[in-house]
Amino acid sequence: MARYLTEADAAQAGITITHEPAAQRFAIYREGNGGAELVGEAHYSFPREGVVDFDHTVVDESLRGTGLSGLLAHRAVTSDIAQAHTVQASCWFIEGYLAKHPELLNQST
Numbered sequence: 001m002a003r004y005l006t007e008a009d010a011a012q013a014g015i016t017i018t019h020e021p022a023a024q025r026f027a028i029y030r031e032g033n034g035g036a037e038l039v040g041e042a043h044y045s046f047p048r049e050g051v052v053d054f055d056h057t058v059v060d061e062s063l064r065g066t067g068l069s070g071l072l073a074h075r076a077v078t079s080d081i082a083q084a085h086t087v088q089a090s091c092w093f094i095e096g097y098l099a100k101h102p103e104l105l106n107q108s109t
Helices: 007-012 068-077 080-084 092-100
Strands: 015-020 025-032 035-045 051-059 086-089
Touching: 007 015, 007 068, 015 068, 025 068, 035 068, 051 068, 051 092, 068 092, 086 092
Parallel strands: 051 086
Antiparallel strands: 015 025, 025 035, 035 051
């Protein structure tokens, strides 16, 4: 099983992480014969002014253990959205990621 340490590593394998503001998510896509396939996401919402809540994170079972979940969490919590708001994490994965990497945020709750 491949292990991805950086987004560049993932990109070489045809995997990209992108921000989709209209869907309020950061998404992982894998290129294949049929085009790009959604294989993961970190969803967020705005429960009150000035707060962003990362409320759901999932990565396809076939990609678990590859490091993509961590890359997705990193992209989400270091994004402009996260930096412009107080971050709340009602998703257990993002909450755990922030506990391991509190230095990534200016503010968190």
